[in-house]
Structures are given as C-alpha cells and as structure tokens.
Amino acid sequence: MPLKKRYAMSTDHTPSDDKALKANTPTAHDEAPMGDVDAERRAFLINTTAAFGVAGAACVAVPFLRSLAPSRATQAMATTDVALSEIPEGEFRTFLWQGKPVFIWHRNAEQIAKARAQDATSTTDPQPDAERVKNDTWLVVLGICSHLGCVPMQGGDADGWRCPCHGSQFDLSGRVVHGPAGKNLEVPPYAFLDDNTIRIG
Amino acid sequence: MSSHFTPPQPVENDIRNFGRWFEDRLPIASFIGDHLGKYPTPRNLNYMWNFGSLAGIALILQIITGLFLAMHYKGDIHLAFDSVQTIMRDIEWGWVIRNMHMVGASFFFIVVYIHIGRGLYFGSYKSPREVLWGLGIVIFLLMMATAFMGYVLPWGQMSYWGATVITNLLSVIPFVGPDIVIWLWGGYSVGDPTLSRFYAIHFVLPFVIVGVVILHIWALHLHKSNNPLGIDLKKADDYIPFHPYYTIKDIFGLGVYLIPFTFMVFFAPDYLGHPDNYIPANPLVTPAHIVPEWYFLPFYAILRAIPIKELGVLAMFGSILILFVLPWLDRSPVRSARFRPLYKQLFWLFVVNFLILGWVGAKPAEGMYVTIAQICTALYFGFFALLPVLAKVEKPRPLPATL
Amino acid sequence: MIRMMMVGLALLAPAAWAGEGAALPHKDWGFEGVRATWDKDELYRGYTVATQVCMACHSFKYVSHRDLMRVGFTESEVQTLAKALNMDMNAKLKTGMDDATAKETFGKVPPDLSLMNRARPGGADYTYALMHGYSDDSATIVKYLPGGVPQGAYFNTYYPGHAIAMANPLSGPGLVTYHDGKEATVDQMAHDVSVFMQWTAEPERMDRQAWGVYVLIYLFIFTVLAYLTKRVIWKDVKKH
Numbered sequence: 001m002p003l004k005k006r007y008a009m010s011t012d013h014t015p016s017d018d019k020a021l022k023a024n025t026p027t028a029h030d031e032a033p034m035g036d037v038d039a040e041r042r043a044f045l046i047n048t049t050a051a052f053g054v055a056g057a058a059c060v061a062v063p064f065l066r067s068l069a070p071s072r073a074t075q076a077m078a079t080t081d082v083a084l085s086e087i088p089e090g091e092f093r094t095f096l097w098q099g100k101p102v103f104i105w106h107r108n109a110e111q112i113a114k115a116r117a118q119d120a121t122s123t124t125d126p127q128p129d130a131e132r133v134k135n136d137t138w139l140v141v142l143g144i145c146s147h148l149g150c151v152p153m154q155g156g157d158a159d160g161w162r163c164p165c166h167g168s169q170f171d172l173s174g175r176v177v178h179g180p181a182g183k184n185l186e187v188p189p190y191a192f193l194d195d196n197t198i199r200i201g
Numbered sequence: 202m203s204s205h206f207t208p209p210q211p212v213e214n215d216i217r218n219f220g221r222w223f224e225d226r227l228p229i230a231s232f233i234g235d236h237l238g239k240y241p242t243p244r245n246l247n248y249m250w251n252f253g254s255l256a257g258i259a260l261i262l263q264i265i266t267g268l269f270l271a272m273h274y275k276g277d278i279h280l281a282f283d284s285v286q287t288i289m290r291d292i293e294w295g296w297v298i299r300n301m302h303m304v305g306a307s308f309f310f311i312v313v314y315i316h317i318g319r320g321l322y323f324g325s326y327k328s329p330r331e332v333l334w335g336l337g338i339v340i341f342l343l344m345m346a347t348a349f350m351g352y353v354l355p356w357g358q359m360s361y362w363g364a365t366v367i368t369n370l371l372s373v374i375p376f377v378g379p380d381i382v383i384w385l386w387g388g389y390s391v392g393d394p395t396l397s398r399f400y401a402i403h404f405v406l407p408f409v410i411v412g413v414v415i416l417h418i419w420a421l422h423l424h425k426s427n428n429p430l431g432i433d434l435k436k437a438d439d440y441i442p443f444h445p446y447y448t449i450k451d452i453f454g455l456g457v458y459l460i461p462f463t464f465m466v467f468f469a470p471d472y473l474g475h476p477d478n479y480i481p482a483n484p485l486v487t488p489a490h491i492v493p494e495w496y497f498l499p500f501y502a503i504l505r506a507i508p509i510k511e512l513g514v515l516a517m518f519g520s521i522l523i524l525f526v527l528p529w530l531d532r533s534p535v536r537s538a539r540f541r542p543l544y545k546q547l548f549w550l551f552v553v554n555f556l557i558l559g560w561v562g563a564k565p566a567e568g569m570y571v572t573i574a575q576i577c578t579a580l581y582f583g584f585f586a587l588l589p590v591l592a593k594v595e596k597p598r599p600l601p602a603t604l
Numbered sequence: 605m606i607r608m609m610m611v612g613l614a615l616l617a618p619a620a621w622a623g624e625g626a627a628l629p630h631k632d633w634g635f636e637g638v639r640a641t642w643d644k645d646e647l648y649r650g651y652t653v654a655t656q657v658c659m660a661c662h663s664f665k666y667v668s669h670r671d672l673m674r675v676g677f678t679e680s681e682v683q684t685l686a687k688a689l690n691m692d693m694n695a696k697l698k699t700g701m702d703d704a705t706a707k708e709t710f711g712k713v714p715p716d717l718s719l720m721n722r723a724r725p726g727g728a729d730y731t732y733a734l735m736h737g738y739s740d741d742s743a744t745i746v747k748y749l750p751g752g753v754p755q756g757a758y759f760n761t762y763y764p765g766h767a768i769a770m771a772n773p774l775s776g777p778g779l780v781t782y783h784d785g786k787e788a789t790v791d792q793m794a795h796d797v798s799v800f801m802q803w804t805a806e807p808e809r810m811d812r813q814a815w816g817v818y819v820l821i822y823l824f825i826f827t828v829l830a831y832l833t834k835r836v837i838w839k840d841v842k843k844h
Contacts, residue, residue: 041836042837045833046833046836048833049829049832052829053830056822062294063293063297064269067273067292067298068272072291073291077694244841290807296812297815445837446837452834453833453834457827459827460823460824463819463820464820466816467812467813467815467820468812468813477723479719480715
C-alpha cells in the first residue's frame with residue numbers, strides 16, 4: 001500500500017484525495033480564501049495560539065538565562081578595600097578585585113617624573129599620565145594584559161611591566177609601549193575613602 | 202519509514218538548493234516529518250493518550266531545570282546543603298528553577314502513573330506491543346533510581362536517612378549483601394563518596410532514559426498506537442496524521458497540565474516534600490517519622506507489610522518486575538477493558554488497592570496499618586495471579602469490526 | 605480560586621506529621637495570600653527580637669544585614685543596624701557564642717534558625733505557638749508528661765515530646781525596645797519573631813506569590829486558546 005494512502009481521509013485513492021488531504025491538514029501558513037469564514041477563523045486561532053505560546057516560551061527563557069548572571073553574594077563582594085600603608089614607596093603590590101589582579105604602584109617622585117616624561121613615548125594608545133591617576137603618588141591599573149589576558153610582570157624597557165606570554169611592554173603609567181598589545185592597561189573604577197584607603201569598584 | 206527506496210537525485214551544489222542538497226545527504230527533515238508530522242495515529246484516541254507526550258515534556262523539563270541547577274549545586278557533604286540555599290537566595294530566579302525541578306519530579310510520576318494505568322486499562326501491553334510495554338517498565342525503573350538519587354542531593358535529614366534505608370535494602374542479598382552496600386556507599390556509612398557518585402549518576406541517568414524513550418517510540422511507531430477500542434485498525438481512514446491533529450491536542454493537554462504544576466511551583470512548593478529535609482543531614486539522629494517521597498509509598502508499603510526482611514525486599518522489587526510478564530499473564534485476546542466486564546472491575550479494584558497502599562505507606566508501620574498493608578499486598582499480587590484464570594471465565598462483549 | 609485550591613490542599617495534607625506536639629492553632633499571617641508583602645515595620649521588630657534575644661545563642665547563618673535591603677531597608681539604615689551590632693553589613697548573622705561554649709552550657713549547639721520555619725511542620729504557626737507553649741502549671745505538665753520534666757529540660761505544650769532544652773526565651777514583656785514605640789508584650793514579640801523567621805526561611809516568598817498569579821493567568825488564556833484551536837482543527841475528523 002502506498003504510504004501516502006494511509007494518511008488519506010477516504011478509502012478510495014483518487015487524484016482529488018490529495019486536495020482533500022491538503023484541506024484537512026491546516027498549517028499556520030494557511031491562507032484563508034476570501035469569504036471562507038471557517039478557514040479565516042481557523043487561521044486566526046492557529047496564528048494567535050502559536051504567537052502566544054512562542055511569546056510565553058521566550059519569557060520562560062529569561063529566568064534561566066538570568067540565573068547564570070553573578071549571584072547576589074558575588075555582587076555584594078564586587079568592591080575591594082585596600083589599605084595603602086601596605087605598599088612601600090617605589091614599589092607596587094597586587095590585589096584581587098572581582099577575581100582579577102589589580103596593580104597599585106606607590107610611585108616616588110622620580111617615578112612620577114619619569115611617567116610624565118613617558119607621555120611622549122606612549123604612541124600606540126596615547127594618554128597623558130595625568131589622566132590615568134587620581135593622585136600622582138598612586139597608580140591603579142588592572143594587571144591584565146590588553147592582548148590576551150595574561151598577568152604582566154615587572155620589567156621591560158620602559159621600567160613598567162612586560163607580559164610573559166607575548167612580550168608586550170608597559171611603562172610606568174601602564175601604557176603600552178611595545179606590542180602585540182594595542183591598548184594600555186585598564187584603569188578600574190576606584191575612589192579614595194580616606195588618605196589611607198582605596199575602594200576599587 | 203524507509204520502506205520505499207528512492208533513487209538518489211543529484212542536486213546541484215548551489216546555496217539556493219541548500220535544503221534539498223542537505224536532505225539528499227542526511228534526510229533528517231523527512232525523518233522528523235515522518236515520525237512527528239505524518240505518523241499515522243488512530244483517530245479515536247481519547248485524552249488518556251495525552252500522557253505519553255506529557256511524560257516526554259516532563260522529562261525534558263527535568264533535564265533543563267536540572268542542568269541549570271547543576272551549574273550552582275555542589276556535590277560535597279560540606280557544601281551541598283548550603284549550595285541549595287545559595288540557589289534559593291543568591292542566584293537570581295534560582296528558587297523558580299529549583300521549585301520547578303522539585304515539583305516537576307512529582308508531576309513526572311503522576312503523569313507516568315496515569316500513562317501506565319491507561320496501558321493497563323486498554324490492554325496496550327498485549328501483542329504486538331509487549332516490547333514497547335517492557336521498555337516502558339525499564340523507563341519507570343530508571344525514573345525511580347533517578348528520583349531516589351536526586352532526593353539525596355540536598356543533603357537534608359530525609360536525604361540522608363532515605364539513602365541509608367534504601368541502600369540497606371541491598372544487604373539482604375545472600376553472602377555478599379553487606380559488602381555490596383559498603384561498596385555502594387564507598388565507605389562504612391552514607392557519606393561524601395556516596396553523595397558524589399549519586400550526583401554523577403543522577404546527572405547521567407536522565408540521558409539513559411532519553412535513550413530508552415527513543416526505543417520506546419521506535420517500538421510504538423512500528424505497530425502504531427493502540428486505541429480505546431483495542432482493535433486492530435485496518436482501514437486507511439482510521440488513521441489521521443499526528444500533525445496537526447495530535448500536536449494541537451497535546452499542546453492543549455500541556456496547558457491543562459501546566460496549570461496545577463505552576464500552582465504548586467509558585468504557591469505550594471514544599472507541599473509534597475518533608476520539612477525535615479530543611480534540617481542538614483545528621484548521621485547521629487534519625488527523624489521521628491521517616492517516609493519516602495509519595496511516589497514510592499505503595500512499594501514502601503509492600504516492603505513493610507512483610508515482617509521478614511528478605512521476603513519484604515523481594516516482594517517490593519517483585520511488585521514492579523511482575524509488570525514485565527504481564528503480557529503473558531493476561532491470556533485474553535481482547536485488549537480494551539471496555540469489552541471485558543470482569544477485567545474492568547478488577548482494574549478499578551487494582552487502582553483503588555494501589556492508592557490504599559500509597560496511603561498506608563505514609564502511616565507508621567504499627568497496629569492496624571500493618572494488617573491493611575498485608576491485605577493490600579495480597580490483593581496487589583492477587584490481581585496478577587487472577588489474570589490467567591480470568592481469560593478462561595470471562596465472556597468478552599462483542600468487538601466492533603471497525604471504528 | 606487560589607484560596608480554594610489552598611484549602612483543598614490543606615484537606616488532603618498527609619496526616620503523617622500529626623506528631624507528638626499538641627495541635628497548632630493557625631494564625632492569619634500578613635505574608636500569606638497573593639497580594640501579601642513583607643511588612644517592613646513588622647520585620648524590623650522581628651529583627652530586634654531576633655538579634656537581641658535569639659542571637660544570644662542561635663545564628664541566622666543564611667542571612668546578612670544586606671539582605672534586609674530586599675525588603676525595603678535603605679543602605680544607610682542597614683549600615684547603622686550592622687554597626688550597632690559591630691558587624692559588617694555583608695557578614696551573616698552569627699551568634700557571638702562559639703560552639704565549644706554552647707556545647708558546654710547546653711550539651712549541644714543550638715540549631716541555626718534561618719530555615720527553622722521551613723523545617724518544622726506548621727512553620728510560623730509552630731514558632732508562634734512554641735513561644736506561648738511554656739508552662740509551670742503542674743496540672744498541664746502532668747497531662748502531657750506524666751513522668752515529669754526531665755533534668756535540664758523545660759516543659760512546652762507544642763514541642764514534639766514536650767520537653768525542650770531551650771528555656772523560655774520570651775520570659776516576660778519589655779525584653780526589647782521597638783523602633784516604632786510599639787509595646788513589647790510577649791505576644792507581640794512572639795508574633796514579630798515568627799514573621800522575621802518566616803522571612804529568613806523563604807525570602808523569595810513574595811516574588812513567588814506575585815509572579816505565580818501572572819503565570820497562572822497566562823496559562824489559563826493559553827489553554828483556552830489551545831482548546832479553541834484544537835476544536836477548529838478537529839472539526840473535520842469524523843466522530844466515532
């Protein structure tokens with residue numbers, strides 16, 4: 001028995017059956033012939049139900065996707081307070097903020113002067129040192145290489161940092177002086193709570 | 202539906218023909234079309250036939266909610282209980298996902314119990330659908346294992362003591378029983394290794410279930426669905442295509458199902474659970490009333506009805522395993538209970554008896570409750586024992602030749 | 605309709621939990637019902653009782669001061685409350701008593717209270733009744749405990765077994781001073797702390813109840829639409 005015949009609504013298979021079958025299996029794309037009230041009503045109901053159902057399903061996806069966002073506990077821990085007295089003059093220390101390393105450099109007068117002078121050499125992503133600090137003494141940058149996310153080490157030709165992964169170099173203001181990185185080390189949002197405390201985030 | 206050989210028709214490799222070109226190489230669209238769209242379905246199915254697809258949807262919902270819970274849950278005895286509280290409090294919408302999973306497990310069982318009951322009433326287990334029926338029982342057993350291990354994961358008092366009691370059932374195995382239990386625990390009591398392995402198995406079993414469901418549907422589509430009359434349908438117009446007729450009927454059924462489901466998720470999430478499971482597991486103190494989840498209660502009642510431990514365990518497992526041989530116990534050539542006056546009454550007695558077993562399973566095992574459980578256990582197995590005799594004494598009503 | 609369904613569920617409730625404690629009287633709580641909200645003043649009073657009485661021995665380890673911001677407290681209010689207890693606003697509400705001292709004093713570590721209203725049948729009704737269940741009346745005690753109260757325990761009508769290790773925490777009126785000047789009677793304190801513990805047990809409750817209504821309305825419309833569509837599609841199928 002031809003397979004198609006089993007789906008047919010009548011026992012005798014005549015050419016008209018194909019048409020009858022088609023009429024009996026409406027789809028959402030059914031076009032209602034003008035004046036056919038039944039078909040119009042059917043198409044309207046099918047489309048409304050489908051649209052309503054799809055909209056509902058889309059709304060259900062929202063809580064599932066939102067559940068993957070940082071939790072309330074993570075959000076509550078989104079800031080880090082740093083006591084600046086921990087950092088000896090002329091050196092930097094690394095702190096953890098939102099799971100990422102932050103370098104805070106306690107610059108001495110000589111290093112500040114040098115960073116200012118390096119304004120001239122930071123040509124890849126030019127930005128004056130004055131715009132990158134809130135207080136000349138304290139440089140706060142994310143310890144994440146703007147190339148592929150490694151943590152740079154102290155060193156390099158510009159007395160700042162060099163990245164162990166691909167050799168990018170940064171100066172005393174965290175600006176890139178040698179590729180492959182194309183951007184300076186990012187300055188995170190931070191504020192001085194008092195003379196001795198910085199809140200990052 | 203690959204019974205017709207179609208010679209390959211070369212399709213020009215052109216982006217405009219991508220659909221036909223792909224179909225020529227992997228005919229997945231026509232496979233889905235044949236099995237979901239054009240699958241010939243008896244046109245006289247009643248609403249009892251909605252529960253198969255509902256069970257499928259319940260399974261998929263459990264897998265999705267479970268996947269998202271697994272992204273936050275910690276399978277370590279020191280972290281498990283707290284991680285559930287993190288899901289409830291700190292994860293955005295975590296409570297809705299957990300409530301859906303919790304309530305979803307119960308609703309999955311409700312749907313499957315009705316699905317099994319429908320099969321029993323309309324004789325869907327009879328030839329040529331014995332394997333289809335057997336695969337269904339396998340799914341039911343896998344579901345029970347999955348649900349049991351899932352209930353251990355929150356690591357509350359009921360989790361811990363449920364795990365202890367149920368795993369101890371295996372100690373009745375002669376000679377090696379106690380060693381098997383220790384091996385199963387990975388220690389000398391239920392503990393961290395137990396929780397870790399239960400988590401791993403709880404995660405993977407649903408996918409095994411999906412595999413058996415595919416076999417279940419394969420077996421179904423080979424001989425087509427049974428129908429309320431239980432007769433073999435021979436005429437072409439006895440069948441209608443699954444889509445759109447049964448897709449829309451199933452969608453309507455889904456809407457009806459989701460209303461009580463949603464009500465429980467949002468207004469009574471703890472109703473089917475036990476308050477004790479909000480107390481962290483304590484190996485030193487057993488809760489005063491230890492009761493399994495409601496869907497295990499009838500079998501739990503059978504276990505406790507028999508005062509000899511080994512026999513009780515055998516009876517409990519036997520009460521499910523006996524379903525495998527049901528197609529050979531019931532010798533009547535007539536499928537549907539509509540035409541079997543005696544079987545119909547017996548079926549309803551069986552259902553009521555099963556509900557009483559569930560009720561008595563929640564009661565303490567003492568006094569009158571033990572007696573009730575024993576009578577009901579006898580009736581449970583009596584149903585199966587009567588079936589071969591029934592075929593000889595019962596006079597079926599005349600069957601219609603067609604729909 | 606929802607109320608009716610609730611009543612239906614209550615009637616079906618498994619009797620397995622009718623334990624050894626006396627039957628709990630039901631109180632009409634403000635947090636019940638689809639339009640309920642957490643009452644900030646009520647919670648504030650409950651917080652006062654919880655931190656000044658309960659937290660002498662018990663912890664609320666799943667709750668921090670910051671969580672109060674989810675029920676209408678402002679950040680500065682929360683900061684002030686936390687500072688008054690010498691706590692960080694992100695720190696969990698833990699008792700000052702360490703486990704070793706607790707064990708020495710009470711024989712066991714008093715249980716954490718965050719989830720208590722979910723971990724006991726009856727929830728807030730249980731907590732409220734327990735606070736009223738203490739009695740010195742020998743006739744009452746003999747009725748429930750013919751053998752007398754065991755050494756080191758206290759009689760409580762509603763505690764399963766009637767002998768509780770905790771002395772009456774709300775021993776008399778005026779244990780705390782409320783922020784809103786309300787009189788701190790024993791009944792008022794019992795009520796407020798029960799509501800507070802309901803909040804610590806299920807802070808998501810209001811979200812749950814509010815969203816549930818919308819989802820049910822949606823599903824009801826969807827189901828009606830699906831039914832109508834089913835009817836038009838099935839119209840041409842011969843009835844058997």
